[in-house]
Amino acid sequence: MAVGTVPWCLVSALDVWRTLPAKQQPSWPDLEELQSAYNQLAALPPLVTAPEVRSLTERLAMVARGEAFLLQGGDCAETFAANTANKIRDKVKTLLQMAVVLTYGASTPVVKVARIAGQYSKPRSADIESSTGLPSYRGDAVNDIAATAAARRPDPMRMVASYHQSAITLNLVRAFATGGFADLSKVHEWNKAFVRDSAAGRRYEVMATNIERALAFMAACGIDLGSAALTGVELFTSHEGLLLEYERALTRVEDATGNPYDLSAHMIWIGERTRDLGGAHVDLLSRVGNPIGCKIGPKASPDEVLELAERLNPQHVPGRLTLITRMGAGKIRDALPPIIEKVNAAGPPVVWSCDPMHGNTRDVSGIKTRHFDDVLDEVFGFFEVHKALGTHPGGLHIELTGENVTECLGGAELIGEEDLGGRYETACDPRLNTGQALELAFLVAEMLQQARGERAAAMQELPTA
Numbered sequence: 473m474a475v476g477t478v479p480w481c482l483v484s485a486l487d488v489w490r491t492l493p494a495k496q497q498p499s500w501p502d503l504e505e506l507q508s509a510y511n512q513l514a515a516l517p518p519l520v521t522a523p524e525v526r527s528l529t530e531r532l533a534m535v536a537r538g539e540a541f542l543l544q545g546g547d548c549a550e551t552f553a554a555n556t557a558n559k560i561r562d563k564v565k566t567l568l569q570m571a572v573v574l575t576y577g578a579s580t581p582v583v584k585v586a587r588i589a590g591q592y593s594k595p596r597s598a599d600i601e602s603s604t605g606l607p608s609y610r611g612d613a614v615n616d617i618a619a620t621a622a623a624r625r626p627d628p629m630r631m632v633a634s635y636h637q638s639a640i641t642l643n644l645v646r647a648f649a650t651g652g653f654a655d656l657s658k659v660h661e662w663n664k665a666f667v668r669d670s671a672a673g674r675r676y677e678v679m680a681t682n683i684e685r686a687l688a689f690m691a692a693c694g695i696d697l698g699s700a701a702l703t704g705v706e707l708f709t710s711h712e713g714l715l716l717e718y719e720r721a722l723t724r725v726e727d728a729t730g731n732p733y734d735l736s737a738h739m740i741w742i743g744e745r746t747r748d749l750g751g752a753h754v755d756l757l758s759r760v761g762n763p764i765g766c767k768i769g770p771k772a773s774p775d776e777v778l779e780l781a782e783r784l785n786p787q788h789v790p791g792r793l794t795l796i797t798r799m800g801a802g803k804i805r806d807a808l809p810p811i812i813e814k815v816n817a818a819g820p821p822v823v824w825s826c827d828p829m830h831g832n833t834r835d836v837s838g839i840k841t842r843h844f845d846d847v848l849d850e851v852f853g854f855f856e857v858h859k860a861l862g863t864h865p866g867g868l869h870i871e872l873t874g875e876n877v878t879e880c881l882g883g884a885e886l887i888g889e890e891d892l893g894g895r896y897e898t899a900c901d902p903r904l905n906t907g908q909a910l911e912l913a914f915l916v917a918e919m920l921q922q923a924r925g926e927r928a929a930a931m932q933e934l935p936t937a
């Protein structure tokens with residue numbers, strides 16, 4: 473593994489990353505322990521399969537063509553402690569509820585990708601936490617969040633533990649997706665309860681009633697709402713491909729095709745802090761067959777993004793690459809247009825997705841938070857830019873939870889600074905709570921409906937031949 477000691481000609485293409493600068497890797501204190509964890513991971517079965525991964529690429533190709541919408545969401549950082557049946561259920565439930573609302577708004581399929589079953593490592597701004605003087609918490613796959621020196625020591629066996637936690641989660645997620653939990657009529661009943669019982673929901677009575685009518689119409693037409701197609705969903709998994717040893721150990725060459733896939737999740741994304749063109753992350757992930765995401769922050773130049781897009785999708789495969797822009801509400805309207813123009817003019821087809829969370833983090837008396845209005849404003853900006861350029865606003869990437877936490881400010885429940893202490897439970901970044909996430913889905917659905925109405929009106933105005 474220590475590639476510096478191996479002659480260059482013996483390095484597998486999948487290990488070239490070992491010769492390149494790798495940012496945000498833990499300082500593993502014991503390389504023998506690391507080797508042992510790697511060997512264990514490499515011998516374990518994959519978490520997902522190559523055909524599933526290819527199905528997601530096909531679904532994302534539909535998004536790239538403007539025929540579908542992508543919804544990606546979940547925790548900033550999953551933790552072993554919060555990996556309980558109820559919390560997993562409620563996260564999946566929130567995603568499914570959002571997806572139904574967005575499907576109605578967009579009148580197209582919604583591709584559902586959870587940040588789940590592997591989101592256990594975090595890039596950090598600082599190696600040392602200023603409040604404690606301890607090494608920063610880097611996710612449960614690396615160290616423990618408890619504020620002691622022993623807890624913060626990076627332990628490679630935690631990567632093996634996070635594999636097992638991911639397997640447990642995935643087992644439940646698969647059961648929820650196909651075992652009746654995701655039944656369209658039931659998800660709609662949950663949305664009706666949200667609309668009826670919450671201040672946030674009451675604003676969306678009209679849309680909920682319209683969805684109800686659409687379901688009644690389908691039933692009247694003889695469509696069986698109890699059929700497998702409507703009681704199950706396709707739910708894919710994703711996480712940031714940050715820990716290179718973990719991702720490499722779960723990269724497997726498919727017998728049937730001879731192609732490598734990172735089978736730790738269906739979709740893997742590269743973070744804003746590790747997307748260097750000459751870096752290890754871009755190299756490893758450029759070589760696997762999964763759909764790849766890449767975060768794009770406000771400092772990225774159009775040329776740099778085009779180069780990244782070519783590097784990550786040289787064959788121009790639709791669905792292979794999702795560019796997840798996370799500019800900040802105040803910057804998106806200026807920063808995004810030149811990037812879209814550059815990539816669309818010469819580059820590969822991409823899915824354009826909006827992460828309205830990471831450019832809008834702020835500090836309130838030492839607590840990391842985000843304001844719902846900023847999140848919404850960035851989403852509005854994203855839609856405005858795409859409308860002006862005639863491109864498809866393909867998706868949303870959200871940090872959310874299925875619980876009633878108080879981590880982000882605002883929303884219809886008007887969470888204020890004084891409320892942040894109530895249920896602030898995230899291990900890293902502040903997440904939208906269920907109500908805020910559903911509210912966002914209804915607002916985006918309204919936007920999508922309006923955009924459809926405008927397109928239809930424009931078509932009617934076209935002169936006939």
Ligand SMILES: O=C[C@H](O)[C@H](O)COP(=O)(O)O
Binds near residue numbers: 594596597598830900
């Ligand atoms: O999730 C994203 C990053 O890991 C996170 O925003 C970094 O947070 P920090 O600035 O507190 O290190």
Ligand SMILES: C=C(OP(=O)(O)O)C(=O)O
Binds near residue numbers: 712743767798830
């Ligand atoms: C680290 C993250 O985001 P970014 O790379 O965009 O900062 C994240 O999605 O949690």
Ligand SMILES: [Mn+2]
Binds near residue numbers: 549830871901
């Ligand atoms: Mn985050």
